[in-house]
Amino acid sequence: MTSEKLIERLCSAFGPSGREEAVAGLIKKEISDICPNAVYDRMGNLIAVMRFGDTSAEKRKRVMISAHMDEVGFMINEIKSNGTLGFDTVGGINESVMAGRRVSVLGEGGLMTGIIASKAIHHKDKKEREKAVKTEKLYIDIGAADGDEAKKYVSVGDFAVFDSPFYTFGEGLVKAKALDDRMGCAAMIQTMRALKKQPPEGDLDACFCFTVREEIGLSGAKAAAYRIKPDIAIVLETTAIADIEGVDPSGRVADVGGGVVVSVMDRSTIYCRPLVDLALRLGKQKGIKAQVKRYVSGGNDAGTIHKTGEGVKTVALSVPTRYLHSPACVASMEDYHSQQRLCEEILRAVCSTEEI
Amino acid sequence: MKLYNTIKDLCLCPSVSGREEKIRDMLRELIKPFCDECATDNLGNLIAVKKGRGTENSKRIMLCAHMDEIGFLVNFIEDSGMLRVAPVGGISLPAAAFTRVVSEKGVKGAIVPEDKVKAADYKAQAFYIDIGAKDKKQAETKVAIGDFFVAAPSLEKLMGNRICGRPLDDRVGCAVVLGIAEALADVQLDHDIYYVFSVQEEVGCRGSQTAAFRVQPDIALCFDVTATGDTLGASPMACGLGGGAAIKIKDSSVICDEEITKALCRAAKENKIKHQKEVLLFGGTDTSSMQLAGAGAAAGAISIPTRYIHSGVEMCDLGDVQCCIDLGAEFIKSI
Amino acid sequence: MNKNKLKEFIFSLCSVMSVSGFEKRAEKPITELTAGMFDSTLTDAVGNRIFIKKCGKQNAPRVLIDAHLDEIGMIVTEVCKGGFLRIANLGGIDVSIMQAADVIVYGEKPLRGVIASTPPHLKKDDKLPAFSELLVDTGLSEDTLKELVDVGTPVGFAPIYGELLNGRLIGKSFDDKACAACALLAIAETPGEELAADVYVMLSATEETNRLGGVAAGAFRCDPDYAMVIDVNLARVPDTKDYETVEMDKGISISLSAATDRRLSMATAELCRRKDIPFSLIAAPSSTGTNATTVNLVGLGIPTVDVGLPLACMHTYNEVISMTDAMSLARLVREFVCSKEIAAEMTREEVSLI
CATH class of the missing domain: 2.40.30.40 (Peptidase M42, domain 2)
Incomplete structure (x- = not known):
């Protein structure tokens, strides 16, 4: 399968924080030939361990590679008597990308289509037209005639996600919902394949964790890290950037097409310096395009992983992504390949280096 | 004088959060004579242990001071050679404006706000570091995106016992832990004492969390600076310079274990050590993360009263610092 | 369960001083109030009070029932x-x-x-x-x-208790010791052989003042297979939104949240249906705002359900709860710890990483 096809399949799956089963099932199937022993922990994380070299060696490198399966979404919190659904967001979604969007609601009988609606522009006064509609004024319309009919299909506590098609466009770009972080999941799958094909030289436990609940900040990765007790963690992510017209160069964070983003610091982590240096050095040596993150913003699973147990040396490799947490995330396939390759090279390098 | 010199040596070794290698090397050498083993964990915490007799009642006691300091991260280099930065930890921008800074690689510079930005409107995005470079190309010979800077370190003696400079937060706490270790060096104790110099306190008490998880202490004591109520215009707070060791009752992150605070007060009274109580209504310390790591610990703190925290003119009283050392040592002997 | 007995126990437990951070002062009075009710009990370093009742079976799973001990x-x-x-x-x-x-x-x-x-x-x-x-x-x-x-x-x-019409109680710190009282009494009155798991009831410290709460350390010590966190929930009063509140006298609430275990939450709701315990489902999208969010992430992860007792005038000295709801809560706790179905479903599978 091509990388694009793999990303498309992963992005199309339904998987808001707390309901990652469909994504996990897809991944488990996808890696069944490489790692038939992949297991779920009790949080719902999917963990696949690949062991290389002398499995009885005492000084094995234990590395956790992690990408989260969940995406931002919505939860139904009220079924109104007129048949529309009140909702709130699961994870951070900007109000300016919600109104008018199509969503998939996972109800009693499976997925159904709805739209996020509010009153039409004709009914808005001048002030209302200037501002995004507040979440509590928006509602999801599934076409139900009244509350009783809606309740046949949907209950309070049910989830929804954006319904937005994947496509390639421009010069090597892709657009989809949930690129954050299904691209990371895809990079992990392809790294597993590459390691299977050509095993790294050294004694290495590579623990691939497809994690849950990153978007609500209560990362399932914590439980996975606590179970694995790794020395090193590589977090594969996307990072929000603003490399668009009108933004001052100092505020752009990173550039699409500029290569995989290596972070020095974000709001949840100060990354392990030797690992950051190694990543940048390998990028140069192996001709993998990499850029240092130029802004302190955002946070990801690294935040909890590095503080788990007795602490974990952590590095994050992110694909620079425009319009993150919207139905139309945009990223470059070239950056994706850089992320995947750099992850692979770090894994090959750490098991033969003494410095980390 | 020896105490002052130790504090000064520690202050003059810049080590921003997440990049504590230099100060860790220095502290390792200083603590070595007073402990049996010394280790560094994955995040960079320095954990030194002095073993006790190992009896049935032996407890694990963790003393912790953080060795990192607040600073700046270089985000972007302008064509003009000016460096755009992000704050690391709780930087006070009015205090940082127009001061000298130094990078981890030793590059000197000044941090300033953009012209015409009024003090009331300060935000980090409007600050930059000028290292004297004539353009981006020249700047890049010395500095790269991802480099860290700190405000220039300094320490001086003022009148009486007062000292002034930076970063007393929390090198003075490190000096207290060193002082306690020295005082207990020749004392045979029942308990295992863990002297921990933690990383990344200024960005959210991250290091103490993993260190405490490893140590799993029964009793945890934090040594950090606390604000005072004895400056002009200060919010009322019954804690001041020269009042002795401050026994923490609470700060915004923790309410200290009552038995620990009582035992500290008792130890202070019995040994006639000057002390005061600290109820801090803002700010957090490593106390909280130690209290809740793993299955939890009884946690308390001895604070060093400090004026103008997170500025270039942090001020302490050496007498208070000595009280903190004495109290820490006597408390441990009393357990 | 006898309604009056529960009412008196709620009043007694809520009268105990347990201001957040000073929970250890409650140790002695609570020991007196709970004498003989459990197999064993301990207070940990943080001030969490843990009560244990064994089911007598070998390799039994462990269930944690948490209600916080501290009060504002x-x-x-x-x-x-x-x-x-x-x-x-x-x-x-x-x-x-x-x-x-x-x-x-x-x-x-x-x-x-x-x-x-x-x-x-x-x-x-x-x-x-x-x-x-x-x-x-x-x-x-x-x-x-x-x-x-x-x-x-x-x-x-000051602890000054009273009653309103329809069996509603008023007084201080029903948040959260009324819930603790329901849990303690329900389990004390359940014969050990009916339990489906070894039960750990935790009255946890510093929920009101610490972001994490003492519950993080306590749950780590108990290391349960699954957990129920019980806290009070905002009752519907004039000027509140329906989806943020629960009606009084209509039973307890069960949260559905991305931050808690959906399987256990659904199983708990199903249990209520089967046992005729009144309840309502509420949506708490990204966080429950209770200890459940913390417990769920302790150690290897603890599947947790978040249960609420409706309470009006929260964080005042005249909080209001309904005895009818309190009785429902007590019944649910009993059925929950006795449910062999839930115990079987939640018993941890050994996850082997090769």
Whole structure:
């Protein structure tokens, strides 16, 4: 399968924080030939361990590679008597990308289509037209005639996600919902394949964790890290950037097409310096395009992983992504390949280096 | 004088959060004579242990001071050679404006706000570091995106016992832990004492969390600076310079274990050590993360009263610092 | 369960002083109140109180029932001239309820106090004072007060209990000791052989004042297979939104949230349906705002369900709960720990990483 096809399949799956089963099932199937022993922990994380070299060696490198399966979404919190659904967001979604969007609601009988609606522009006064509609004024319309009919299909506590098609466009770009972080999941799958094909030289436990609940900040990765007790963690992510017209160069964070983003610091982590240096050095040596993150913003699973147990040396490799947490995330396939390759090279390098 | 010199040596070794290698090397050498083993964990915490007799009642006691300091991260280099930065930890921008800074690689510079930005409107995005470079190309010979800077370190003696400079937060706490270790060096104790110099306190008490998880202490004591109520215009707070060791009752992150605070007060009274109580209504310390790591610990703190925290003119009283050392040592002997 | 017995137990437990951060002071009175009710009990370093009742089976799973022990309160920050005390709040307290409130200062001995209020003719405007401007009037001289009270002394609201129509109870700190009382009594009255798991009831510390809460350390120690966190939930009153509140007298609430275990939450709802225990489902999208969010992430992860008891006038000294709802909660706790289906489903599978 091509990388694009793999990303498309992963992005199309339904998987808001707390309901990652469909994504996990897809991944488990996808890696069944490489790692038939992949297991779920009790949080719902999917963990696949690949062991290389002398499995009885005492000084094995234990590395956790992690990408989260969940995406931002919505939860139904009220079924109104007129048949529309009140909702709130699961994870951070900007109000300016919600109104008018199509969503998939996972109800009693499976997925159904709805739209996020509010009153039409004709009914808005001048002030209302200037501002995004507040979440509590928006509602999801599934076409139900009244509350009783809606309740046949949907209950309070049910989830929804954006319904937005994947496509390639421009010069090597892709657009989809949930690129954050299904691209990371895809990079992990392809790294597993590459390691299977050509095993790294050294004694290495590579623990691939497809994690849950990153978007609500209560990362399932914590439980996975606590179970694995790794020395090193590589977090594969996307990072929000603003490399668009009108933004001052100092505020752009990173550039699409500029290569995989290596972070020095974000709001949840100060990354392990030797690992950051190694990543940048390998990028140069192996001709993998990499850029240092130029802004302190955002946070990801690294935040909890590095503080788990007795602490974990952590590095994050992110694909620079425009319009993150919207139905139309945009990223470059070239950056994706850089992320995947750099992850692979770090894994090959750490098991033969003494410095980390 | 020896105490002052130790504090000064520690202050003059810049080590921003997440990049504590230099100060860790220095502290390792200083603590070595007073402990049996010394280790560094994955995040960079320095954990030194002095073993006790190992009896049935032996407890694990963790003393912790953080060795990192607040600073700046270089985000972007302008064509003009000016460096755009992000704050690391709780930087006070009015205090940082127009001061000298130094990078981890030793590059000197000044941090300033953009012209015409009024003090009331300060935000980090409007600050930059000028290292004297004539353009981006020249700047890049010395500095790269991802480099860290700190405000220039300094320490001086003022009148009486007062000292002034930076970063007393929390090198003075490190000096207290060193002082306690020295005082207990020749004392045979029942308990295992863990002297921990933690990383990344200024960005959210991250290091103490993993260190405490490893140590799993029964009793945890934090040594950090606390604000005072004895400056002009200060919010009322019954804690001041020269009042002795401050026994923490609470700060915004923790309410200290009552038995620990009582035992500290008792130890202070019995040994006639000057002390005061600290109820801090803002700010957090490593106390909280130690209290809740793993299955939890009884946690308390001895604070060093400090004026103008997170500025270039942090001020302490050496007498208070000595009280903190004495109290820490006597408390441990009393357990 | 006898309704009156539960009511009296709620009043007794809620009367105990357990201002956040001072939970260890509650150790002795709670030991007296719970004498003989459990197989064993312990207080940990953080102040969590853990009660254990074994089911008597080998390799039995472990279930944790958590309700927080601490209550909102105050702490003395300064002993002022004239026999007044300056205080700070511990936990979120609405300053609009403070003036003229009855409090108890827990110094060398408990002292009665009232919160001083500004007489109307001296008020400049209708703005409320900041918490730091409030004073406690103990009626004592400065010298006497200094002997009895020091900086750091906890202050609590006076325990004065009563009843309204329809079996509604009023008084302080039903948040969350009323829930703790329901759990303790329900499990104490359940014969050990009916339990489907070894039960750990935890009255956890510092929920009101610490972001994590003492529950993080306590749950780590108990290391359960699954858990129920019980806390009070905002009752529907005028001016509140329906989706953020639950109706009183209509039973307990079960949260559906991305932060808790959906399988266990659904199984708990199913249990309520089967056993005819009134309940409602509420959506708590990204966080429950209770200990459940924390417990779920402890150690290897603990599947957790978040259960709520409707309560009006939250964080005041006259909180209101319904006895009908309290009885429903007690029944649910009993059915939950006795449910072999839930125990079987939640017993941890050994996850082997090769």
